[in-house]
Amino acid sequence: MTRIIVVTSGKGGVGKTTTSAAFAAGLASAGRRTVVIDFDVGLRSLDLIMGCERRVVYDFINVINGEAALNQALIKDKRVPGLFILPASQTRDKDALTTEGVERVLDELSEEFDYIICDSPAGIERGAYLAMYFADEAIVVTNPEVSSVRDSDRVLGLLASKTRRAERGEPSVRERLLVTRYAPSRVGRGEMLSVEDVQEILAIELLGVIPESTTVLNASNSGMPVILEARSDAGQAYQDAVARFLGEEREHRFLTEKKGLFGRLFGGSSA
């Protein structure tokens, strides 16, 4: 049974595409056939993050309009077997996305894939609405910052009312929280909302915490999903999150400050 996952947040720049790429690569590495779709028509970015921007010939909108077959538009990842990318159109506007068209493509993909990841655009307009409409599960990406948390709460409201599951009165979309760009040292100094704070306000299950890391930018510079950087803290945090997503119990790491020799000598134990 195919599961459709939306990666959403409301606010832009919090790490939706990074997370979509990481989860897609992680699920495929775990042997699940996975496709990741960019819903950001006009401002595509997933192709760059996945490093396949020069292989885009046809896109999501071409498939919706019947100008290309689905397997002409799907790009097979060269690193992870069983991983495919469906890029957004860079030239059309958002009205090109239709509910019927999206449903038709998702139905067709469901015949072949275990997981369909919908990378939502920022905002709560058409693209974001359609990215979440057919979802079975939602990963809500949130930065520990006031406007991001507020937007996530808004998105949770939409997931509970504006999805197909909500409209049909089916069991609700399973919502899980992924806190990204987390800086434990700043949390320790009382400068940043803690995971517990964010979780208390949003009141949903915690899937993972991704620490602020230089690796994320480095990975996007080279078009590599950060989860494949297996030795980096962000990569490992994503691996943990994917394992939890698949039902494994894993302790949360990277919630406290890493201390060097200096910190251990002078930092005390309470920070």
Added chain:
Amino acid sequence: MSFLSYFRSQRKKNASSASLAKERLQIIVARERLQCAGGPDYLPMLQDELLAVVRKYIQVDRNAVRMQLDQEGDCEVLELNITLPDDPETSVRVR
């Protein structure tokens, strides 16, 4: 506990902008949840259409139509308030 902890704990008291953030968020999120759950989402559309109907006959301002949805026991009460202009000249007669 190192000897610097004393100064660290002093600084912590002044610098907890995170707790301020949490407090502000709790208030705004609670309010927005109420708003979202408070009224059915057709209310703004209903208001627009009512206004259009009233305007067919009387020239009124957009703000002249006020609508409120209240809960009285088991009953939901939709209160509609239309302020008519003082000057009868501005009204348009349609038969």
